[in-house]
Amino acid sequence: MSRWALKGLKTGVVTTSYPGGDERASGISPGLPVSGTTNQAVIAACPVHALDNGGVRRNRCIDCYRCARTQGENMAWDRGFEWAQVKKEAVLPAPFKHAVNIRVLDAGDCGACLSEIEQLNNPYYNMHRLGFFITPTPRKADILIVAGTITKQMRPVLMKTWEAMPTPKRLIAVGACALTHGVFGQDSPVLSDILPVDVAIPGCPPPPLAIIHGLLAITGRKPGSDWEVE
Amino acid sequence: MDISQLAENIHEFFPAASLFSGPESLNITCDKNVAPGVCDLLFNRAHCFFMGLDWGQQADEIHVIYLFLGPGNEYIEVQTGTKKTDPVFYSVSQAVHAADWYEREAAHVLGVDFTGHPKLGDFVTHNDQPPTRVLDAEGAFIMPIGPVFSGVAESIHFRLETIGEEVIRTVPKLFYKRRNIEDLAVGRTSGDVVLLAERFAGTTAISHALGYCMAVESISGTDVPKRAVFLRVFLAEMERIRHHLGVIEGICASTGLGVAASQVAVLHEEALRITGTVTGHRYGFGMVVPGGLSLDLPDDACLTAVNQVDDIVKRLEGIERLLVKTTTFLDRLEDVGVVTKTDALEHGMVGPIARASGVCADCRRSKPYGGYDVLRPEIPCEQEGDGFARLRVFFAEIRQSTVLMRRALENAGAGPVFSRVTPKAGMKTACVESPRGLAVHRVRVDADFRVQHYRVFSPSFANWHGFHTAAEDFAFQDFPIILATFGLSVAESDR
Numbered sequence: 001m002s003r004w005a006l007k008g009l010k011t012g013v014v015t016t017s018y019p020g021g022d023e024r025a026s027g028i029s030p031g032l033p034v035s036g037t038t039n040q041a042v043i044a045a046c047p048v049h050a051l052d053n054g055g056v057r058r059n060r061c062i063d064c065y066r067c068a069r070t071q072g073e074n075m076a077w078d079r080g081f082e083w084a085q086v087k088k089e090a091v092l093p094a095p096f097k098h099a100v101n102i103r104v105l106d107a108g109d110c111g112a113c114l115s116e117i118e119q120l121n122n123p124y125y126n127m128h129r130l131g132f133f134i135t136p137t138p139r140k141a142d143i144l145i146v147a148g149t150i151t152k153q154m155r156p157v158l159m160k161t162w163e164a165m166p167t168p169k170r171l172i173a174v175g176a177c178a179l180t181h182g183v184f185g186q187d188s189p190v191l192s193d194i195l196p197v198d199v200a201i202p203g204c205p206p207p208p209l210a211i212i213h214g215l216l217a218i219t220g221r222k223p224g225s226d227w228e229v230e
Numbered sequence: 231m232d233i234s235q236l237a238e239n240i241h242e243f244f245p246a247a248s249l250f251s252g253p254e255s256l257n258i259t260c261d262k263n264v265a266p267g268v269c270d271l272l273f274n275r276a277h278c279f280f281m282g283l284d285w286g287q288q289a290d291e292i293h294v295i296y297l298f299l300g301p302g303n304e305y306i307e308v309q310t311g312t313k314k315t316d317p318v319f320y321s322v323s324q325a326v327h328a329a330d331w332y333e334r335e336a337a338h339v340l341g342v343d344f345t346g347h348p349k350l351g352d353f354v355t356h357n358d359q360p361p362t363r364v365l366d367a368e369g370a371f372i373m374p375i376g377p378v379f380s381g382v383a384e385s386i387h388f389r390l391e392t393i394g395e396e397v398i399r400t401v402p403k404l405f406y407k408r409r410n411i412e413d414l415a416v417g418r419t420s421g422d423v424v425l426l427a428e429r430f431a432g433t434t435a436i437s438h439a440l441g442y443c444m445a446v447e448s449i450s451g452t453d454v455p456k457r458a459v460f461l462r463v464f465l466a467e468m469e470r471i472r473h474h475l476g477v478i479e480g481i482c483a484s485t486g487l488g489v490a491a492s493q494v495a496v497l498h499e500e501a502l503r504i505t506g507t508v509t510g511h512r513y514g515f516g517m518v519v520p521g522g523l524s525l526d527l528p529d530d531a532c533l534t535a536v537n538q539v540d541d542i543v544k545r546l547e548g549i550e551r552l553l554v555k556t557t558t559f560l561d562r563l564e565d566v567g568v569v570t571k572t573d574a575l576e577h578g579m580v581g582p583i584a585r586a587s588g589v590c591a592d593c594r595r596s597k598p599y600g601g602y603d604v605l606r607p608e609i610p611c612e613q614e615g616d617g618f619a620r621l622r623v624f625f626a627e628i629r630q631s632t633v634l635m636r637r638a639l640e641n642a643g644a645g646p647v648f649s650r651v652t653p654k655a656g657m658k659t660a661c662v663e664s665p666r667g668l669a670v671h672r673v674r675v676d677a678d679f680r681v682q683h684y685r686v687f688s689p690s691f692a693n694w695h696g697f698h699t700a701a702e703d704f705a706f707q708d709f710p711i712i713l714a715t716f717g718l719s720v721a722e723s724d725r
C-alpha cells in the first residue's frame with residue numbers, strides 16, 4: 001500500500017487551473033465554429049443544418065469538421081470551452097455554492113459524452129475541488145445531467161429519475177444529441193420538449209471543461225455563454 | 231477442411247441447397263427447414279465462426295442470412311426465406327448457440343417466429359413479462375440493478391438472482407438505448423452515414439467508421455491511397471490504446487484501488503488530449519471518410535504523438551509492475567468472472583475477452599485489411615479466462631499497439647490521403663478488429679450511393695450474450711469487477 005502512496009505523491013498535481021486561471025493545453029476541446037459563412041455550398045454540406053447565412057446554431061453542431069475540411073471553408077473556430085448557456089432565473093442560490101450533488105443519466109448517448117463526464121473525476125479536472133459530487137441516487141441529487149438522444153425506452157426512466165429528485169432541482173443537457181438529437185435527427189421529442197432544460201452545453205461531445213463551465217454557471221460562479229438558446 | 235471441400239460436403243448432405251462460390255466467399259441458398267442443418271454443419275463440424283444474422287424484405291418475402299467465417303476466413307452466407315403470410319423460420323440456435331440473441335432480435339424486429347427457439351418474445355422494447363426465477367430456495371430473490379445505477383454508467387438493466395450473499399445467475403437486459411441507427415441510415419447519402427457509424431460507440435468511433443468506409447470503398451472499387459491506409463492504422467491503434475486505458479482505469483476503480491485508478495486516469499486523459507491534438511477531436515470524430523481521411527496528418531505531429539504514447543506506455547508499465555505485486559488487487563481478479571474457452575466459442579465471443587479465454591482470433595491477422603497484411607501484428611492471448619487474464623490481455627495489447635503505431639507511420643510514405651469514391655450500386659461486408667473485438671459492417675447502396683441497408687454485428691452484442699457465463703455463482707461485491715473486466719459498451723450493442 002505504501003508503494004501506492006509514494007506513487008501518488010510522485011505524480012504531483014496535474015489539475016487544471018480553470019476556473020481560477022486559464023487552461024490552454026492542447027487537445028482539451030474539439031472546438032466549435034464561432035461564426036458562420038455565406039457560402040451556400042458549405043451551408044448545404046452541413047449534415048445537421050447548423051449553418052445558416054453567416055450564423056451558427058452551435059447546439060446542433062456535431063463536430064464533423066466538414067465545413068472546415070472537406071468544404072475547405074476558412075471557418076473561425078473556437079478552441080475554448082465556455083459554451084454553456086444558462087437560464088438566468090435558474091441560477092442556484094448561495095447555499096449550493098459549496099456542495100452540489102449530481103446524478104448523471106444516459107438517455108441514449110454513444111458513450112463519448114459519458115466518457116467526458118467520467119473525466120470530471122480525473123485528476124486533471126477533479127471536480128470535487130469545486131464542490132461537485134456525483135451521486136448514485138436521484139433522491140440526493142440537486143442537478144440532473146442528461147446526455148444522449150432520448151430513446152423511447154429511456155423516456156419513462158428519465159421521467160422517474162427527475163420526479164425522484166427533491167426541489168429545487170436543475171436540469172443540464174449535455175451534448176448535441178440531448179439538445180437537438182444531433183446527427184440522429186429523429187422526429188421524436190428532444191429533452192427540452194419533455195422537461196425544462198436549465199443549462200445547455202453544446203458539443204459532440206462537450207469536453208470536460210465545458211461541462212465544468214456549465215456546472216459553474218448554474219451555481220452562479222461563472223457567467224454563462226451569451227449565445228442565444230435555440 | 232478447406233472451403234471447396236466444405237462446399238462439396240454441404241452439397242452431398244443437402245443436395246437441394248444451391249451453392250455459389252465467389253472469390254473468398256460462399257453463398258448458400260436453401261429452404262428454411264434445411265437452414266438449421268447447414269448451419270449445424272458449418273458451426274459444429276467445420277468450426278466456422280458465426281458472425282451474425284442479417285435480414286431483408288422483398289414484396290411478399292422475408293429472408294434471413296446467417297453469416298459465418300469459413301475455414302480460410304471466407305464469408306459464408308446461408309440465406310433462407312419465407313412468405314410474409316407464413317412468417318415462420320426454424321431456429322438454428324439449438325445447434326449454433328451464438329445465433330441465439332440474433333434470432334431473438336430478428337424475431338422481435340421482423341415479427342417472425344423461429345420454431346424451436348427456447349425463448350422468443352419481447353427482446354427490444356421491454357414490455358415483457360416480469361422476470362422468472364429459476365431458484366427455488368428459501369430467501370431467494372431477484373436483485374434488479376439499473377437501468378440507472380452507479381455513478382456514471384451506461385443505461386442497462388441486470389437481474390441478479392441470489393439467495394443473499396451469493397449470486398447464482400445474472401440476466402442482462404439491453405436495448406434501453408436503442409437508437410435505431412441502422413434504420414436511420416437508410417436513405418441517407420453514403421457520406422452522411424459514416425457520421426452515424428462513428429456513433430455506434432463514440433469511444434471506438436474510428437474503428438466503426440473504418441468498418442463502414444471499407445464496405446463502401448469495396449462496393450465502389452476505390453483504391454484508398456497508401457498514406458491514408460497507414461494513417462488509418464495509426465489512428466485505429468491509438469484508439470485501441472486509449473480505449474484499453476479506460477478499461478484498465480475502470481478495473482482499478484472497481485477493485486477500490488483509488489491511487490491506481492487515478493494514475494491510469496491521468497494517462498487516459500493524456501491519450502485523449504493526444505488524439506485531440508492530432509485529429510482535432512478527442513475521439514477522432516470526422517477523421518475517417520469514405521475514400522480516405524478528411525485531413526492529412528503532418529508527419530512531425532504524428533511522430534510527437536507516438537513518442538508521447540510511448541511515454542504513456544512506459545508509465546503504465548510502472549503501474550502494471552506495482553499492480554501485479556498488490557495482492558489485495560490480484561485476489562479480486564483471479565478466478566473471478568471466468569469465461570471458459572468452450573463458453574467463449576459457443577457464444578461467439580470476440581476481442582480481448584475471447585483472447586483471454588484461449589480463443590486467439592483477431593481479424594487483423596486472420597482476415598487482414600488495410601495495412602495489417604504488411605504489419606502482421608502479434609496477437610497476445612491468455613488461457614485462464616478470468617478477470618486477471620483479461621487485464622493482462624489489455625496491457626499486452628496496449629504494448630503491441632504502440633509498436634503498430636510507429637510502424638504504420640514508417641510505412642505511410644508521402645502522398646494524398648483521399649481519393650474520390652465513384653458511386654456504384656452494390657452490397658459488401660467488411661470486418662474490422664475494433665478495440666472491443668470483431669465488428670462486421672454490412673452495407674448496401676444504390677446507384678446514387680444512398681444507403682439502402684445497413685447492419686452491424688458489434689463485438690459488444692456478441693460479448694453481452696456471453697456475459698452471463700462469467701457472472702454465475704459469485705459474491706455480490708464482485709459484480710462491478712466482472713463488469714469492469716469486460717469493458718463493454720451498451721450503446722454499441724443496442725445500436
Ligand code: SF4
Pocket residue numbers: 033045046047048049050051060061062063064065066067068
Ligand atoms: S462542424 Fe459539421 S456540424 Fe458543425 S457546423 Fe461544420 S459542418 Fe456543421
